[in-house]
Amino acid sequence: MDSKAMNVILVAVIVLSVQLPTSAIPTADHFGVEDTSGYKDTHVLIPVNITNPQNGLIQCIIFNISYTNSVIKVVDVHQGILTSNWEYSTYNNFDWGTWVVVGGSGNPIQNGLSGSVVVLNFSVVGEPGETTKMNLSDIQLSDEDGSLVGTAPAKNGTFTILSSTPALVFDTGAGTYPSISGVHTGTITPNKKITVSKLYTYSCPGTGGHSEYVRIWNESWTIASGNWAGYRHGWQNITFDNSFTLKSGELYNYTLHTGSYPQIIHKKTFPVPEGEITCTKFTDANGKVYHDWIPAIKLFL
Structure with missing residues (x-):
């Protein structure tokens, strides 16, 4: 091999040795x-x-x-x-x-x-x-x-x-992983009067996370309950038979049965702009019990 060819190979090796680390630098689309x-x-x-x-x-x-x-x-x-x-x-x-x-x-x-x-x-x-x-x-x-x-x-x-006045909602916003289906119990305390006809459940991306059953009640009676209608249009919602009002400053209990992979807020108590939501107990599909798994949900008209 002549010296000129050897020089070309050496230059290529040097260039690759400089460029290879660059190709491994983290990036994204x-x-x-x-x-x-x-x-x-x-x-x-x-x-x-x-x-x-x-x-x-x-x-x-x-x-x-x-x-x-x-x-x-x-x-x-x-x-x-x-x-x-x-x-x-x-x-x-x-x-x-x-x-x-x-x-x-x-x-x-x-x-x-x-x-x-x-x-x-x-x-x-x-x-x-x-x-x-x-x-x-x-x-x-x-x-x-x-x-x-x-x-x-x-x-x-x-x-x-936006220019119009919004209907007030009780919205935890999105949650995170890890997630599993199960039964949530806890409390909701609004700081504003919220009129409700639907419950929306945030699902983990790429999953069918949803709620299958919900019950909301106070110390006197059941205020509302509803069941999931299956995977059809609006499948992340449960629609109640009748709308109802949650009063500012009053404490309400909830029970929520979830399926697939709903998003979770991994806290015992979580403040939201419209009040506060807590976790009393979450029992997952395997029977394991947690006290800091709040479902990521929205109650709205």
């Missing part, structure tokens, strides 16, 4: 939010999603999200479906928006596993008709030991404040 709307003086939960992560496990995520803070403002952040057992999520607010970090020990995000990594709780502070861009930047996707840090294309969204 997209990282960001969807267009969203909400009403003045309410809270809106917006998931930040990763689509088709690639090139190795992801164990820590950092990003900025900019928006007009006279229209909306982040007031809380919690882990998403893919990061539900990670150690922490934290944030700092600035004039331009919010800096977010989620990480720590827990199951890393696998290649090809799409879903939410954090859920941003926005307070809607602007006026009806106002809009703001929600632009993500400085996205950092890190492997387990922090030695490889990649990024992904941002998927930006727009938030619009």
